[in-house]
Amino acid sequence: MAAKGNVPAAPGSVIVPYGHVVGNEKWRGSELARRLQGKTKLIFEDGLGLVDFHLSNRICVLYISEADLVAGDEFKRRLVRFRNASSLGGIVIVEKTPLSEQYFSAVQKLVVLQLGMVLLPVANQEEASQLITQIVREQSKDHTSNPFIRKQCSQLVEASMFRTVQQIPGVGKTKALLLLQQFGSIHQICNASVKELEPVVGQTVAQQIHTFFGS
Amino acid sequence: SDTALCVLVDSREISSGADVISSLKAVHGVKVQVCSLGSSDYVVSNRMAVERRFLSELLSSANRNKVTQRLQHLHSMFERVCVIVEKDRTKPGETSRFLQRTQHYDATLAALLQAGIRLLFSSCQEETALLLKELALVEQRKKAAICVPTEVQGHKQDMLWLSLSSAPTSPCSAPLSFHALPISQHLSCAVSPSDIAAGAQVSLQRAEETYRYLRYGFDVHMLPENLCAKGKSSSTTRS
Numbered sequence: 001m002a003a004k005g006n007v008p009a010a011p012g013s014v015i016v017p018y019g020h021v022v023g024n025e026k027w028r029g030s031e032l033a034r035r036l037q038g039k040t041k042l043i044f045e046d047g048l049g050l051v052d053f054h055l056s057n058r059i060c061v062l063y064i065s066e067a068d069l070v071a072g073d074e075f076k077r078r079l080v081r082f083r084n085a086s087s088l089g090g091i092v093i094v095e096k097t098p099l100s101e102q103y104f105s106a107v108q109k110l111v112v113l114q115l116g117m118v119l120l121p122v123a124n125q126e127e128a129s130q131l132i133t134q135i136v137r138e139q140s141k142d143h144t145s146n147p148f149i150r151k152q153c154s155q156l157v158e159a160s161m162f163r164t165v166q167q168i169p170g171v172g173k174t175k176a177l178l179l180l181q182q183f184g185s186i187h188q189i190c191n192a193s194v195k196e197l198e199p200v201v202g203q204t205v206a207q208q209i210h211t212f213f214g215s
Numbered sequence: 216s217d218t219a220l221c222v223l224v225d226s227r228e229i230s231s232g233a234d235v236i237s238s239l240k241a242v243h244g245v246k247v248q249v250c251s252l253g254s255s256d257y258v259v260s261n262r263m264a265v266e267r268r269f270l271s272e273l274l275s276s277a278n279r280n281k282v283t284q285r286l287q288h289l290h291s292m293f294e295r296v297c298v299i300v301e302k303d304r305t306k307p308g309e310t311s312r313f314l315q316r317t318q319h320y321d322a323t324l325a326a327l328l329q330a331g332i333r334l335l336f337s338s339c340q341e342e343t344a345l346l347l348k349e350l351a352l353v354e355q356r357k358k359a360a361i362c363v364p365t366e367v368q369g370h371k372q373d374m375l376w377l378s379l380s381s382a383p384t385s386p387c388s389a390p391l392s393f394h395a396l397p398i399s400q401h402l403s404c405a406v407s408p409s410d411i412a413a414g415a416q417v418s419l420q421r422a423e424e425t426y427r428y429l430r431y432g433f434d435v436h437m438l439p440e441n442l443c444a445k446g447k448s449s450s451t452t453r454s
Contacts (some may be wrong), residue, residue: 120324
């Protein structure tokens, strides 16, 4: 599926209705399109240029088939042209098959490390349809349901202090808690003398803590 | 560039990623600093942490909570997080395992993308090492490389621990701000935020965060209960 379109994707040029996928006309009748229909609302449009599918107003998919990989460097020019011309978030879906596996690491280097785009391998169009479906689903979800998104203020200072103190050799959860309760701050723990530490954590660990900070 | 690339490696990776480490050193000539990172497997720059995960771990929803918690924590500490999905090793005599792609896997990839976490795919430990080197190179070009004193010895190696385990008091602040100063200097009463900023080459704002963090008064009632040890300490939390 080498894209011949010359029109680069401009942001906002394609409006994707909520929960829809806008597909490049050339995908009509393909296995991927057939499998997407029913799972997402797929509509086709002409003139999408280098883009194969628009998943939202900001995110689009460029598909690289096994045949594209075997055929040579044309797909690379297409990716570079897209990257230079578009400010859309580009997800590159690449067919990684026993035949095209050998090209994968070079493609990954180009797409992720040089162009700064996202690369996701699939074995075939069926897997691609499942992956696209999940991306569309994730897009339409509320951000708060994403477990990986950084939650402001959810990181309490106490929690990280507790973790920090456990990094001292010989100190686990129980002793970390005792130390923090007894001394109040990391600064105080570090500056405590062996004598002050002993009643809290015992002789051996007190000595270890003291040596660790090497004061 | 004239400075050697440096990658920090968590000590647990010595057993689970021996080939990654030896490949980094021997093939790529990267300076490997093994330390107790705790939160992440690798750190390739002063803002990027890398987590190495087997494909099978992401395919199965059994590990969901473990993976989620770890990445959530990493994401709160580091400006940039990258996950390297590594193909599982086949044991000698075992024909290569066929792992069925799952909906859970696709959903996880989609969620990671949405959260801005980078993804790389690797077929073996040697390729993982190559990817780590490439990431460190890219970060070096962006002037975010790790500055570690050339020879760190004995317990001073562990000065890294504090920096890496101390979560920032606000998102996006530098967890690596300790690097250029030994812990004892950070902790001496005389040191001021501007000393930290100058010594560790971080912004004054970040130095102030570090300064405040070390002196922050611990309140046990603010500690989330799920973090405490089972049994006796959970009752302490409630008291």
